Amino acid sequence: MSCRLHPAIAVLLLTLLGSLASWANSPTSAGQIVWQKDLKVAQDLATAENKVVFIALNMDGERANDRMAKDVYSDKQVIALTEKTLNVVGSRFEHGSGECKRFGGVTCADHQSVDIAIRLRVLELPADANVVAPQHIFVGPDGKILLSVAYEITAKQLMWCLVTAINKANPEAKLSMPAGAKAPRRVMLDGVAATEGSDISIPPLSRVELANAMIFIRSGAKGAARVDVIRSMLGTDDPDAIEFLEKELGDFRYERRADQLTRLLLAVGGASPPSFWETIDHFLKSSDEEFRSLTAVAMEQLAAPKSVKTLKTYFAKEKSSKVRKNLLRAIGVAGADDKSARGILLKAWKNTKEPLLQTNALLVLGLHASDKKALAAIEEGLNSNMPEHRQAAALGLAFARAKDQAELLKGYVEAEKEADCKKVMQSCLEVLNDGTLRIIAEDFARVAQDEHPRPRFFGMPKTKAAK
Numbered sequence: 001m002s003c004r005l006h007p008a009i010a011v012l013l014l015t016l017l018g019s020l021a022s023w024a025n026s027p028t029s030a031g032q033i034v035w036q037k038d039l040k041v042a043q044d045l046a047t048a049e050n051k052v053v054f055i056a057l058n059m060d061g062e063r064a065n066d067r068m069a070k071d072v073y074s075d076k077q078v079i080a081l082t083e084k085t086l087n088v089v090g091s092r093f094e095h096g097s098g099e100c101k102r103f104g105g106v107t108c109a110d111h112q113s114v115d116i117a118i119r120l121r122v123l124e125l126p127a128d129a130n131v132v133a134p135q136h137i138f139v140g141p142d143g144k145i146l147l148s149v150a151y152e153i154t155a156k157q158l159m160w161c162l163v164t165a166i167n168k169a170n171p172e173a174k175l176s177m178p179a180g181a182k183a184p185r186r187v188m189l190d191g192v193a194a195t196e197g198s199d200i201s202i203p204p205l206s207r208v209e210l211a212n213a214m215i216f217i218r219s220g221a222k223g224a225a226r227v228d229v230i231r232s233m234l235g236t237d238d239p240d241a242i243e244f245l246e247k248e249l250g251d252f253r254y255e256r257r258a259d260q261l262t263r264l265l266l267a268v269g270g271a272s273p274p275s276f277w278e279t280i281d282h283f284l285k286s287s288d289e290e291f292r293s294l295t296a297v298a299m300e301q302l303a304a305p306k307s308v309k310t311l312k313t314y315f316a317k318e319k320s321s322k323v324r325k326n327l328l329r330a331i332g333v334a335g336a337d338d339k340s341a342r343g344i345l346l347k348a349w350k351n352t353k354e355p356l357l358q359t360n361a362l363l364v365l366g367l368h369a370s371d372k373k374a375l376a377a378i379e380e381g382l383n384s385n386m387p388e389h390r391q392a393a394a395l396g397l398a399f400a401r402a403k404d405q406a407e408l409l410k411g412y413v414e415a416e417k418e419a420d421c422k423k424v425m426q427s428c429l430e431v432l433n434d435g436t437l438r439i440i441a442e443d444f445a446r447v448a449q450d451e452h453p454r455p456r457f458f459g460m461p462k463t464k465a466a467k
Helices: 007-025 039-049 063-072 076-082 108-122 155-169 207-218 223-232 239-248 252-256 258-271 274-285 289-302 305-317 321-334 339-350 355-368 372-382 387-399 403-415 419-432 437-448
Strands: 053-057 086-090 135-139 145-150
Touching: 039 053, 039 086, 039 108, 053 108, 063 155, 076 155, 086 108, 108 135, 135 155, 145 155, 207 223, 207 239, 223 258, 239 274, 252 258, 258 274, 258 289, 274 289, 274 305, 289 305, 289 321, 305 321, 305 339, 321 339, 321 355, 339 355, 339 372, 355 372, 355 387, 355 437, 372 387, 372 403, 387 403, 387 419, 387 437, 403 419, 419 437
Parallel strands: 053 086
Antiparallel strands: 053 135, 135 145
8 A cells, every 4th residue: 555645745744854863963974064965966956945955066176176075165254154055065075974074964975976966967977977176066946957156166156146046046045245246257147158168168187187188288299189188287277277377378388389378378268277377378478469468368368466566567468458457457356456457547548548458447447436537437428428438337347247336337228329339238137137158248348349159258158957
C-alpha cells in the first residue's frame, strides 16, 4: 500500500527540514557561512522558501581563491547576508578528513560533489571541465540565473551581489545596500560569462600547472605554441607568474609579431588579475600607436589602483588623441577612489580643445559621482546643448551602476526632446534598474569612438537557467 503526500504538505515538510538543517548546522558554523551539502537540495529548498541560491566556485593553490576563502567568506557583513540565502561551495580539492578545514560545516566529499553538480546543472558543462575560479553565481527560486561574476571580488562587491540578487528574486524584500558596497566590473546580470576558450575566461592555474607552463616556455617553445601557453598563465594571480611574464613580454620580439601581441593584450585586458598591469605597462612607450592604445585599453579593464601613477605619466607625454582618450579612461577607472585621477578627469571635461577627451571624461566620471565636483560636471554634461555630452553623462552613470543617481537621470530622460538621445538615456536608466551593461555596449562604444572591445565590462554571457 502506497501513501502520497499532498503537494502543500510536502512543501511544508521540505521547508521544515531545511530550517532544522540550518539549526543543526548553526553551532559548528558560528562566524562563518552555512554551506549546504547538496546543490539540488539547496535549489529545492530555495523554491520552497522563495530564496536565492548563492553558488561559490573555489580552487586551491592560487592567491585569488585563497583570499576569497580566507578573507571574503569570513567577513561579518557577508556572513549576515548569506543568512538570507541558501549557500553552496564547489571545490574539487581535499582538505583532510572530517569537517572541511577550508570551508567548514561540510566535508570535502560534499564540496567535491557540489563542484561537479555546478558544472552539470548550472554551467551545463562536462563534470571535469575547466572553469574559472573563483566564480560566484546567484540562482533564483525559479532556477534562473540572476547574476554572476567571474574571478576575484572583494567583500564589498560580494555584498552588492547578494543584496542585488535577493532584491531581484523578491522585490518586496527591499534590502538596503551596505555602505561602500559596489558592483563588480565583471558582473553579469543575465547569465554566466563564457567559461573557457574565450579571452574573458582563462581559468587560473594551480602552482603545479604554472610551474609546468614555465618549464615548457623555458624549454624553447616557439610561435603559436609559446603564445598559447603564455595565454594560459594570464588568469593566475601569482608573483611567480607576474615576474615571469614581465620578463617574457618585455622581449620586444612580440612587437614584431603584431597578431601575437594583439591577442595577448586583449587577453590580459579581458581575463587577467589587476596585478598584471606590471607585465604590460612598458608597451605604453612603444613606437606603435596601436600597441599603446591596446595597452591602455587593457589597463583600463585591469583597473589596478597602483597603476594610476604610471598611467598619468604616459598620459602627460602622449600625443595621439586616440591613445590619450584611452589613457584617460584607464586613469578614471583605475583611479575610481583617487582624488588626483578625478582631478585629471575634471580638467579634461573643461578642455574644449580636445572634444574627444571631454566626452570620454564624462563616460567615466560616473564612477566618481559621490564627489560633489564630479557630480556637478556630470550635470553640466546632462544640461549640455551637445547631444553627445548628454549621452556620455548618462552612459557614465550607467557604466558606474550609480543607482543612487537614478532619480536624477530619470528627470533628464523625461525632459529630453531629441529622440535618439532620449533612447540612449532610457537604456541607461534600464541599466540602473538592474539591467545588463550589454544594453548600452554599442552606444557606449559609439559615443566614446572606441576601436577596441572591453570584454571585461561588456563581454558576452551565455544565458541559461540552472536545472
